[in-house]
Amino acid sequence: MKCVRFWGTRGSLPVALTAAAVRSKVVAALRGAAGRSFASDADLERYVDDLDIAVSGTYGGHSPCVEIETGCNEYVLCDLGSGVRPFGQKAMARHGAASPQTYHVFMSHVHWDHIMGFPLFTPAYIPGNRIRIYGGHAELEEALRRQHGPPSFPVEFSALSADIEFVHLDPGRVYDIAGTQVSLKLQRHSGDSYGYRFTSDGKTVIYSTDSEHQLADLNETEAFVDFFRDADLVIFDAMYSLADTISIKADWGHSSNIVGVELCQMAGARQLCLFHHEPIHGDESISRVLAETRRYEEISRTGKPLLVTAAYDGMEIRL
Amino acid sequence: MPLPAIGLRLAFRFGEYNRSSQREKLQLAAGTKVEFSSRQLADVAVVAPVGQIDHSNAQKLQQALTPMLDQAAAARTPVVLDFTGVEYISSMGLRVLMVAAKQMRGAGVRIAVAALQPVVQEIFDIARFKHVMEVFPSVRSALHDLSAPALSAYDAAQ
Numbered sequence: 001m002k003c004v005r006f007w008g009t010r011g012s013l014p015v016a017l018t019a020a021a022v023r024s025k026v027v028a029a030l031r032g033a034a035g036r037s038f039a040s041d042a043d044l045e046r047y048v049d050d051l052d053i054a055v056s057g058t059y060g061g062h063s064p065c066v067e068i069e070t071g072c073n074e075y076v077l078c079d080l081g082s083g084v085r086p087f088g089q090k091a092m093a094r095h096g097a098a099s100p101q102t103y104h105v106f107m108s109h110v111h112w113d114h115i116m117g118f119p120l121f122t123p124a125y126i127p128g129n130r131i132r133i134y135g136g137h138a139e140l141e142e143a144l145r146r147q148h149g150p151p152s153f154p155v156e157f158s159a160l161s162a163d164i165e166f167v168h169l170d171p172g173r174v175y176d177i178a179g180t181q182v183s184l185k186l187q188r189h190s191g192d193s194y195g196y197r198f199t200s201d202g203k204t205v206i207y208s209t210d211s212e213h214q215l216a217d218l219n220e221t222e223a224f225v226d227f228f229r230d231a232d233l234v235i236f237d238a239m240y241s242l243a244d245t246i247s248i249k250a251d252w253g254h255s256s257n258i259v260g261v262e263l264c265q266m267a268g269a270r271q272l273c274l275f276h277h278e279p280i281h282g283d284e285s286i287s288r289v290l291a292e293t294r295r296y297e298e299i300s301r302t303g304k305p306l307l308v309t310a311a312y313d314g315m316e317i318r319l
Numbered sequence: 320m321p322l323p324a325i326g327l328r329l330a331f332r333f334g335e336y337n338r339s340s341q342r343e344k345l346q347l348a349a350g351t352k353v354e355f356s357s358r359q360l361a362d363v364a365v366v367a368p369v370g371q372i373d374h375s376n377a378q379k380l381q382q383a384l385t386p387m388l389d390q391a392a393a394a395r396t397p398v399v400l401d402f403t404g405v406e407y408i409s410s411m412g413l414r415v416l417m418v419a420a421k422q423m424r425g426a427g428v429r430i431a432v433a434a435l436q437p438v439v440q441e442i443f444d445i446a447r448f449k450h451v452m453e454v455f456p457s458v459r460s461a462l463h464d465l466s467a468p469a470l471s472a473y474d475a476a477q
Contacts, residue, residue, distance in 0.1 A: 214414075215410055216411070241446060241447035242445075242447065242448070243413075243417075243447040243451045244447065246413070246414050246417045246451075247450075247451045256446075257445075258410050258442075258446055259410050262409060262410055266374075292445040295445065296441075296442065299438055299441065299442065300407070
Protein backbone atom coordinates (compact mmCIF):
# COMPACT_ATOMS: atom_id res chain seq x y z
CA MET A 1 0.00 0.00 0.00
CA LYS A 2 1.63 3.20 -1.14
CA CYS A 3 -0.79 6.06 -1.22
CA VAL A 4 -4.38 7.16 -0.75
CA ARG A 5 -5.76 9.71 -3.17
CA PHE A 6 -9.01 11.60 -2.61
CA TRP A 7 -11.22 12.36 -5.60
CA GLY A 8 -14.38 13.31 -3.70
CA THR A 9 -14.70 14.22 -0.04
CA ARG A 10 -18.13 15.83 0.44
CA GLY A 11 -21.12 14.13 1.90
CA SER A 12 -24.72 14.14 0.75
CA LEU A 13 -24.39 16.40 -2.27
CA PRO A 14 -21.61 17.77 -4.47
CA VAL A 15 -20.97 21.49 -4.04
CA ALA A 16 -19.08 24.11 -6.03
CA LEU A 17 -17.29 27.27 -5.00
CA THR A 18 -19.26 30.39 -5.70
CA ALA A 19 -17.86 33.55 -7.28
CA ALA A 20 -18.24 35.30 -3.93
CA ALA A 21 -16.23 32.60 -2.17
CA VAL A 22 -13.42 32.83 -4.73
CA ARG A 23 -13.41 36.60 -4.40
CA SER A 24 -13.09 36.40 -0.62
CA LYS A 25 -10.09 34.08 -1.01
CA VAL A 26 -8.39 36.51 -3.38
CA VAL A 27 -9.06 39.39 -1.01
CA ALA A 28 -7.67 37.43 1.95
CA ALA A 29 -4.54 36.44 0.02
CA LEU A 30 -3.91 40.02 -1.11
CA ARG A 31 -4.51 41.31 2.38
CA GLY A 32 -1.91 38.89 3.70
CA ALA A 33 0.57 40.00 1.05
CA ALA A 34 0.15 43.71 1.74
CA GLY A 35 3.53 45.37 2.21
CA ARG A 36 5.47 42.30 1.15
CA SER A 37 7.58 41.95 -1.95
CA PHE A 38 8.29 38.80 -3.89
CA ALA A 39 11.63 38.60 -5.64
CA SER A 40 10.66 35.63 -7.76
CA ASP A 41 7.81 33.35 -8.68
CA ALA A 42 9.33 30.85 -6.25
CA ASP A 43 8.91 33.39 -3.43
CA LEU A 44 5.34 33.91 -4.49
CA GLU A 45 4.71 30.17 -4.55
CA ARG A 46 6.18 29.85 -1.06
CA TYR A 47 3.85 32.56 0.20
CA VAL A 48 0.86 30.77 -1.29
CA ASP A 49 2.03 27.43 0.08
CA ASP A 50 2.04 28.88 3.58
CA LEU A 51 -1.56 30.04 3.36
CA ASP A 52 -4.32 27.94 4.82
CA ILE A 53 -6.11 25.86 2.21
CA ALA A 54 -9.26 27.87 2.95
CA VAL A 55 -7.45 30.86 1.40
CA SER A 56 -5.10 29.30 -1.15
CA GLY A 57 -7.38 26.53 -2.35
CA THR A 58 -10.50 24.62 -1.45
CA TYR A 59 -11.50 21.34 0.11
CA GLY A 60 -13.46 20.72 -3.05
CA GLY A 61 -16.97 19.63 -3.68
CA HIS A 62 -17.15 16.15 -5.20
CA SER A 63 -19.06 13.45 -3.38
CA PRO A 64 -17.13 10.41 -2.07
CA CYS A 65 -14.55 8.60 -4.15
CA VAL A 66 -11.19 7.50 -2.76
CA GLU A 67 -8.38 5.71 -4.59
CA ILE A 68 -6.02 3.38 -2.76
CA GLU A 69 -2.76 2.79 -4.57
CA THR A 70 -1.84 -0.71 -3.54
CA GLY A 71 1.29 -1.21 -5.60
CA CYS A 72 -0.53 -3.69 -7.82
CA ASN A 73 -1.25 -2.65 -11.41
CA GLU A 74 -5.01 -2.70 -10.85
CA TYR A 75 -7.00 0.20 -9.49
CA VAL A 76 -8.71 0.11 -6.09
CA LEU A 77 -11.47 2.62 -5.33
CA CYS A 78 -13.89 3.25 -2.53
CA ASP A 79 -17.33 4.49 -3.61
CA LEU A 80 -18.60 5.95 -6.85
CA GLY A 81 -19.58 9.48 -5.90
CA SER A 82 -19.13 12.35 -8.32
CA GLY A 83 -15.39 12.24 -7.62
CA VAL A 84 -15.10 9.11 -9.75
CA ARG A 85 -15.62 11.24 -12.84
CA PRO A 86 -12.29 13.15 -12.58
CA PHE A 87 -10.64 9.90 -11.54
CA GLY A 88 -11.95 8.23 -14.70
CA GLN A 89 -10.80 11.13 -16.83
CA LYS A 90 -7.30 10.85 -15.40
CA ALA A 91 -7.24 7.08 -15.91
CA MET A 92 -8.35 7.52 -19.51
CA ALA A 93 -5.73 10.20 -20.13
CA ARG A 94 -3.09 7.88 -18.75
CA HIS A 95 -4.05 4.64 -20.45
CA GLY A 96 -6.24 5.61 -23.38
CA ALA A 97 -8.96 3.36 -24.73
CA ALA A 98 -6.62 0.78 -26.21
CA SER A 99 -5.08 -0.35 -22.94
CA PRO A 100 -7.70 -2.18 -20.85
CA GLN A 101 -7.52 -1.77 -17.09
CA THR A 102 -9.07 -3.42 -14.06
CA TYR A 103 -10.94 -1.38 -11.48
CA HIS A 104 -11.92 -2.80 -8.08
CA VAL A 105 -14.59 -0.67 -6.39
CA PHE A 106 -15.61 -1.16 -2.75
CA MET A 107 -19.00 0.34 -1.93
CA SER A 108 -19.81 1.68 1.53
CA HIS A 109 -23.49 1.73 0.57
CA VAL A 110 -25.72 2.74 -2.29
CA HIS A 111 -27.10 6.10 -1.26
CA TRP A 112 -27.16 8.52 -4.12
CA ASP A 113 -24.10 10.58 -3.20
CA HIS A 114 -22.01 7.39 -3.28
CA ILE A 115 -23.17 6.06 -6.66
CA MET A 116 -24.00 9.19 -8.67
CA GLY A 117 -20.64 9.35 -10.45
CA PHE A 118 -20.88 5.96 -12.14
CA PRO A 119 -22.99 7.03 -15.15
CA LEU A 120 -20.19 9.48 -16.00
CA PHE A 121 -17.30 7.09 -15.30
CA THR A 122 -15.73 6.95 -18.75
CA PRO A 123 -13.84 3.64 -18.30
CA ALA A 124 -17.22 1.91 -17.93
CA TYR A 125 -17.89 2.73 -21.60
CA ILE A 126 -14.64 1.25 -22.90
CA PRO A 127 -14.62 -2.34 -24.16
CA GLY A 128 -11.96 -4.45 -22.50
CA ASN A 129 -11.98 -2.65 -19.17
CA ARG A 130 -12.90 -4.82 -16.19
CA ILE A 131 -14.88 -3.30 -13.34
CA ARG A 132 -15.51 -5.32 -10.18
CA ILE A 133 -17.94 -3.68 -7.77
CA TYR A 134 -17.89 -5.14 -4.26
CA GLY A 135 -20.21 -4.60 -1.34
CA GLY A 136 -22.27 -6.07 1.42
CA HIS A 137 -25.68 -4.92 0.18
CA ALA A 138 -27.97 -7.38 -1.57
CA GLU A 139 -29.34 -4.54 -3.70
CA LEU A 140 -25.93 -3.29 -4.87
CA GLU A 141 -26.42 -4.20 -8.52
CA GLU A 142 -30.02 -3.01 -8.62
CA ALA A 143 -29.07 0.38 -7.18
CA LEU A 144 -26.40 0.98 -9.79
CA ARG A 145 -28.45 -0.29 -12.69
CA ARG A 146 -31.56 1.74 -11.98
CA GLN A 147 -29.85 5.13 -12.13
CA HIS A 148 -29.13 4.42 -15.80
CA GLY A 149 -31.68 4.82 -18.55
CA PRO A 150 -34.67 7.11 -19.01
CA PRO A 151 -35.98 9.12 -17.36
CA SER A 152 -32.92 9.50 -15.10
CA PHE A 153 -30.08 9.15 -17.62
CA PRO A 154 -29.94 8.77 -21.41
CA VAL A 155 -27.72 5.67 -21.44
CA GLU A 156 -28.97 2.25 -20.39
CA PHE A 157 -26.75 0.19 -18.11
CA SER A 158 -26.69 -2.50 -20.78
CA ALA A 159 -24.96 -0.03 -23.11
CA LEU A 160 -21.87 0.08 -20.92
CA SER A 161 -19.16 -1.74 -22.84
CA ALA A 162 -16.83 -2.65 -20.01
CA ASP A 163 -16.98 -6.06 -18.35
CA ILE A 164 -18.86 -5.17 -15.14
CA GLU A 165 -19.35 -7.66 -12.33
CA PHE A 166 -20.95 -7.28 -8.92
CA VAL A 167 -19.42 -9.22 -6.05
CA HIS A 168 -21.11 -9.72 -2.71
CA LEU A 169 -18.84 -9.63 0.34
CA ASP A 170 -19.63 -10.90 3.82
CA PRO A 171 -18.55 -9.11 7.00
CA GLY A 172 -16.20 -11.13 9.15
CA ARG A 173 -14.30 -12.69 6.24
CA VAL A 174 -10.95 -11.57 4.92
CA TYR A 175 -10.64 -11.37 1.13
CA ASP A 176 -7.50 -11.17 -0.96
CA ILE A 177 -8.27 -8.70 -3.74
CA ALA A 178 -5.82 -6.75 -5.88
CA GLY A 179 -2.94 -7.77 -3.66
CA THR A 180 -4.70 -6.43 -0.59
CA GLN A 181 -6.37 -8.14 2.33
CA VAL A 182 -9.84 -6.66 2.66
CA SER A 183 -12.47 -7.08 5.35
CA LEU A 184 -15.67 -5.18 5.93
CA LYS A 185 -17.80 -4.22 8.88
CA LEU A 186 -21.46 -3.40 9.17
CA GLN A 187 -22.06 0.20 10.26
CA ARG A 188 -25.00 2.11 11.69
CA HIS A 189 -26.61 4.04 8.84
CA SER A 190 -30.01 4.20 7.21
CA GLY A 191 -30.16 1.12 4.99
CA ASP A 192 -26.83 -0.03 6.47
CA SER A 193 -23.33 0.86 5.37
CA TYR A 194 -20.04 -1.01 5.45
CA GLY A 195 -16.60 0.11 6.53
CA TYR A 196 -13.52 -1.45 4.93
CA ARG A 197 -10.14 -2.42 6.28
CA PHE A 198 -7.39 -2.73 3.67
CA THR A 199 -4.00 -4.20 4.56
CA SER A 200 -0.96 -4.82 2.41
CA ASP A 201 2.79 -4.40 2.73
CA GLY A 202 2.38 -3.90 6.47
CA LYS A 203 0.15 -0.86 6.03
CA THR A 204 -3.52 -0.61 6.95
CA VAL A 205 -6.12 1.85 5.72
CA ILE A 206 -9.64 2.10 7.10
CA TYR A 207 -12.44 3.55 5.00
CA SER A 208 -15.33 4.21 7.37
CA THR A 209 -17.86 6.68 6.08
CA ASP A 210 -21.57 7.15 6.65
CA SER A 211 -21.36 5.54 10.04
CA GLU A 212 -22.99 6.72 13.24
CA HIS A 213 -21.15 5.78 16.41
CA GLN A 214 -23.40 6.09 19.40
CA LEU A 215 -20.72 4.90 21.86
CA ALA A 216 -23.31 4.17 24.51
CA ASP A 217 -23.12 0.55 23.35
CA LEU A 218 -19.72 -0.50 24.68
CA ASN A 219 -19.71 -3.77 22.74
CA GLU A 220 -20.25 -1.87 19.50
CA THR A 221 -17.50 0.57 20.42
CA GLU A 222 -15.11 -2.26 21.19
CA ALA A 223 -15.86 -3.84 17.82
CA PHE A 224 -15.00 -0.62 16.00
CA VAL A 225 -11.86 -0.12 18.05
CA ASP A 226 -10.77 -3.60 16.98
CA PHE A 227 -11.64 -2.83 13.36
CA PHE A 228 -9.54 0.36 13.50
CA ARG A 229 -6.74 -1.30 15.51
CA ASP A 230 -3.24 0.03 14.70
CA ALA A 231 -4.36 1.49 11.38
CA ASP A 232 -1.97 3.79 9.57
CA LEU A 233 -4.88 5.84 8.29
CA VAL A 234 -8.54 6.06 9.26
CA ILE A 235 -10.78 7.86 6.78
CA PHE A 236 -13.70 8.84 8.99
CA ASP A 237 -17.14 10.36 8.59
CA ALA A 238 -16.97 13.55 10.63
CA MET A 239 -19.87 15.31 9.00
CA TYR A 240 -21.54 16.81 12.05
CA SER A 241 -20.61 18.27 15.40
CA LEU A 242 -20.95 15.98 18.39
CA ALA A 243 -23.84 18.06 19.70
CA ASP A 244 -25.71 17.60 16.43
CA THR A 245 -25.13 13.84 16.32
CA ILE A 246 -26.67 13.35 19.74
CA SER A 247 -29.49 15.85 19.42
CA ILE A 248 -31.29 17.05 16.32
CA LYS A 249 -29.30 14.81 13.96
CA ALA A 250 -29.31 11.66 16.08
CA ASP A 251 -30.05 8.63 13.91
CA TRP A 252 -29.09 10.52 10.76
CA GLY A 253 -26.27 8.01 10.34
CA HIS A 254 -23.21 10.20 10.64
CA SER A 255 -20.53 10.91 13.16
CA SER A 256 -18.36 13.69 14.55
CA ASN A 257 -14.73 14.77 14.76
CA ILE A 258 -14.66 14.17 18.52
CA VAL A 259 -15.79 10.57 18.22
CA GLY A 260 -13.29 10.04 15.42
CA VAL A 261 -10.45 11.17 17.66
CA GLU A 262 -11.58 9.00 20.56
CA LEU A 263 -12.00 5.84 18.47
CA CYS A 264 -8.62 6.33 16.79
CA GLN A 265 -6.92 6.96 20.12
CA MET A 266 -8.42 3.85 21.64
CA ALA A 267 -7.41 1.86 18.56
CA GLY A 268 -3.85 3.18 18.47
CA ALA A 269 -4.31 4.49 14.92
CA ARG A 270 -1.67 6.81 13.50
CA GLN A 271 -3.68 9.20 11.37
CA LEU A 272 -7.30 10.33 11.36
CA CYS A 273 -8.55 11.92 8.17
CA LEU A 274 -11.82 13.85 8.50
CA PHE A 275 -14.07 12.96 5.58
CA HIS A 276 -17.61 13.31 4.21
CA HIS A 277 -17.66 17.04 4.85
CA GLU A 278 -21.01 18.70 5.44
CA PRO A 279 -21.94 20.38 2.12
CA ILE A 280 -23.18 23.55 3.80
CA HIS A 281 -19.71 24.11 5.28
CA GLY A 282 -17.45 26.54 3.49
CA ASP A 283 -13.70 26.07 3.39
CA GLU A 284 -13.17 28.25 6.46
CA SER A 285 -15.59 26.13 8.47
CA ILE A 286 -13.80 22.92 7.53
CA SER A 287 -10.42 24.46 8.41
CA ARG A 288 -11.84 25.55 11.76
CA VAL A 289 -13.14 22.04 12.45
CA LEU A 290 -9.72 20.65 11.55
CA ALA A 291 -7.96 23.02 13.98
CA GLU A 292 -10.46 22.20 16.72
CA THR A 293 -10.06 18.48 16.11
CA ARG A 294 -6.29 18.77 16.46
CA ARG A 295 -6.81 20.63 19.72
CA TYR A 296 -9.20 17.98 21.00
CA GLU A 297 -6.62 15.33 20.11
CA GLU A 298 -4.12 17.19 22.32
CA ILE A 299 -6.58 17.47 25.18
CA SER A 300 -7.64 13.83 25.11
CA ARG A 301 -4.27 12.30 24.26
CA THR A 302 -3.00 9.64 26.65
CA GLY A 303 -0.53 7.86 24.39
CA LYS A 304 1.17 8.50 21.07
CA PRO A 305 0.08 11.58 19.12
CA LEU A 306 -2.59 11.02 16.51
CA LEU A 307 -2.05 12.95 13.30
CA VAL A 308 -5.27 14.67 12.25
CA THR A 309 -5.93 15.80 8.68
CA ALA A 310 -8.97 16.87 6.70
CA ALA A 311 -9.51 15.33 3.28
CA TYR A 312 -9.77 17.54 0.22
CA ASP A 313 -10.34 16.70 -3.42
CA GLY A 314 -6.91 16.01 -4.91
CA MET A 315 -5.23 15.25 -1.58
CA GLU A 316 -2.67 12.46 -1.48
CA ILE A 317 -1.57 10.73 1.69
CA ARG A 318 1.63 8.73 1.40
CA LEU A 319 1.74 5.68 3.64
CA MET B 320 -10.58 -7.01 23.48
CA PRO B 321 -11.35 -4.66 26.37
CA LEU B 322 -11.23 -0.94 25.85
CA PRO B 323 -8.13 0.74 27.20
CA ALA B 324 -8.83 2.83 30.23
CA ILE B 325 -8.49 6.53 29.59
CA GLY B 326 -8.44 8.43 32.83
CA LEU B 327 -10.17 6.02 35.15
CA ARG B 328 -11.03 8.50 37.80
CA LEU B 329 -14.55 9.61 38.41
CA ALA B 330 -15.09 10.28 42.07
CA PHE B 331 -18.10 12.24 43.12
CA ARG B 332 -17.04 14.02 46.21
CA PHE B 333 -17.95 16.92 48.39
CA GLY B 334 -17.54 20.22 46.64
CA GLU B 335 -17.59 23.69 48.03
CA TYR B 336 -20.95 23.08 49.62
CA ASN B 337 -19.98 19.97 51.52
CA ARG B 338 -20.92 21.28 54.95
CA SER B 339 -24.56 21.43 54.06
CA SER B 340 -24.58 18.66 51.51
CA GLN B 341 -26.13 15.32 52.01
CA ARG B 342 -23.43 12.80 51.25
CA GLU B 343 -24.58 10.00 49.03
CA LYS B 344 -22.75 6.82 48.23
CA LEU B 345 -24.09 4.55 45.58
CA GLN B 346 -23.04 1.07 44.72
CA LEU B 347 -23.55 1.33 40.98
CA ALA B 348 -21.52 -1.51 39.61
CA ALA B 349 -19.81 -4.54 41.03
CA GLY B 350 -17.12 -3.30 43.36
CA THR B 351 -17.43 0.31 42.30
CA LYS B 352 -18.26 2.99 44.81
CA VAL B 353 -19.33 6.34 43.48
CA GLU B 354 -19.44 9.36 45.70
CA PHE B 355 -20.87 12.66 44.67
CA SER B 356 -22.10 15.78 46.34
CA SER B 357 -25.47 17.30 45.95
CA ARG B 358 -27.03 20.25 47.62
CA GLN B 359 -30.50 21.68 47.63
CA LEU B 360 -30.49 25.47 47.48
CA ALA B 361 -34.11 26.52 47.89
CA ASP B 362 -35.81 25.00 44.84
CA VAL B 363 -32.61 24.21 42.92
CA ALA B 364 -30.59 20.99 43.17
CA VAL B 365 -26.86 21.58 42.69
CA VAL B 366 -24.87 18.49 41.75
CA ALA B 367 -21.08 18.53 41.72
CA PRO B 368 -19.17 15.71 40.00
CA VAL B 369 -15.41 15.74 40.28
CA GLY B 370 -12.71 14.24 38.05
CA GLN B 371 -12.45 13.03 34.49
CA ILE B 372 -15.63 11.83 32.88
CA ASP B 373 -14.80 9.38 30.13
CA HIS B 374 -15.83 6.13 28.47
CA SER B 375 -14.93 4.09 31.52
CA ASN B 376 -17.24 5.85 33.91
CA ALA B 377 -19.80 7.93 32.02
CA GLN B 378 -22.47 5.30 32.54
CA LYS B 379 -21.86 5.49 36.26
CA LEU B 380 -22.40 9.23 36.08
CA GLN B 381 -25.69 8.59 34.32
CA GLN B 382 -26.75 6.06 36.95
CA ALA B 383 -25.85 8.49 39.71
CA LEU B 384 -27.74 11.36 38.11
CA THR B 385 -30.90 9.46 37.24
CA PRO B 386 -32.62 9.43 40.65
CA MET B 387 -31.77 13.07 41.22
CA LEU B 388 -33.12 14.05 37.84
CA ASP B 389 -36.24 11.96 38.36
CA GLN B 390 -36.83 13.75 41.65
CA ALA B 391 -36.25 17.19 40.12
CA ALA B 392 -38.51 16.38 37.17
CA ALA B 393 -41.28 15.21 39.49
CA ALA B 394 -40.95 18.32 41.64
CA ARG B 395 -40.47 20.52 38.56
CA THR B 396 -37.44 22.15 40.13
CA PRO B 397 -34.28 23.20 38.24
CA VAL B 398 -30.92 21.43 38.35
CA VAL B 399 -27.44 22.91 38.17
CA LEU B 400 -24.44 20.74 37.38
CA ASP B 401 -21.48 22.38 39.07
CA PHE B 402 -18.48 21.46 36.91
CA THR B 403 -15.89 23.25 39.05
CA GLY B 404 -14.18 19.93 39.72
CA VAL B 405 -14.54 18.32 36.29
CA GLU B 406 -11.16 18.18 34.57
CA TYR B 407 -12.16 16.44 31.34
CA ILE B 408 -15.28 15.12 29.66
CA SER B 409 -15.38 12.76 26.69
CA SER B 410 -18.12 12.24 24.12
CA MET B 411 -19.73 9.66 26.38
CA GLY B 412 -19.90 12.15 29.22
CA LEU B 413 -21.41 14.75 26.93
CA ARG B 414 -23.96 12.18 25.83
CA VAL B 415 -24.98 11.70 29.45
CA LEU B 416 -25.51 15.44 29.75
CA MET B 417 -27.57 15.41 26.58
CA VAL B 418 -29.76 12.61 27.91
CA ALA B 419 -30.24 14.58 31.13
CA ALA B 420 -31.09 17.72 29.18
CA LYS B 421 -33.67 15.85 27.08
CA GLN B 422 -35.27 14.38 30.19
CA MET B 423 -35.51 17.75 31.89
CA ARG B 424 -36.74 19.46 28.75
CA GLY B 425 -39.44 16.85 28.44
CA ALA B 426 -40.52 17.59 31.98
CA GLY B 427 -40.49 21.31 31.38
CA VAL B 428 -37.61 21.75 33.83
CA ARG B 429 -34.41 23.70 33.25
CA ILE B 430 -30.99 22.12 33.69
CA ALA B 431 -27.75 24.05 33.37
CA VAL B 432 -24.03 23.40 33.53
CA ALA B 433 -21.91 25.91 35.40
CA ALA B 434 -18.29 26.81 36.14
CA LEU B 435 -16.51 24.96 33.36
CA GLN B 436 -12.75 24.70 33.67
CA PRO B 437 -10.98 26.17 30.62
CA VAL B 438 -10.22 22.78 29.06
CA VAL B 439 -13.78 21.59 29.54
CA GLN B 440 -15.00 24.89 28.09
CA GLU B 441 -12.86 24.16 25.03
CA ILE B 442 -14.41 20.71 24.71
CA PHE B 443 -17.90 22.20 24.96
CA ASP B 444 -16.97 24.68 22.22
CA ILE B 445 -15.51 22.00 19.94
CA ALA B 446 -18.58 19.82 20.45
CA ARG B 447 -20.86 22.84 19.80
CA PHE B 448 -22.53 21.98 23.10
CA LYS B 449 -23.67 25.46 23.97
CA HIS B 450 -26.31 25.01 21.27
CA VAL B 451 -27.97 22.16 23.13
CA MET B 452 -27.40 22.96 26.79
CA GLU B 453 -27.50 26.03 28.98
CA VAL B 454 -24.00 26.93 30.19
CA PHE B 455 -23.13 29.57 32.79
CA PRO B 456 -19.73 30.88 33.84
CA SER B 457 -20.39 30.25 37.54
CA VAL B 458 -22.85 28.55 39.84
CA ARG B 459 -23.94 31.95 41.09
CA SER B 460 -24.71 33.19 37.59
CA ALA B 461 -26.70 30.03 36.90
CA LEU B 462 -28.73 30.49 40.07
CA HIS B 463 -29.20 34.15 39.24
CA ASP B 464 -30.89 33.06 36.02
CA LEU B 465 -32.81 30.10 37.43
CA SER B 466 -34.16 31.05 40.84
CA ALA B 467 -34.10 34.11 43.11
CA PRO B 468 -34.66 32.04 46.29
CA ALA B 469 -31.81 29.70 45.33
CA LEU B 470 -29.55 32.66 44.66
CA SER B 471 -30.36 34.09 48.07
CA ALA B 472 -29.63 30.77 49.72
CA TYR B 473 -26.35 30.56 47.83
CA ASP B 474 -25.28 34.07 48.84
CA ALA B 475 -26.28 33.48 52.45
CA ALA B 476 -24.04 30.41 52.56
CA GLN B 477 -20.97 32.33 51.40
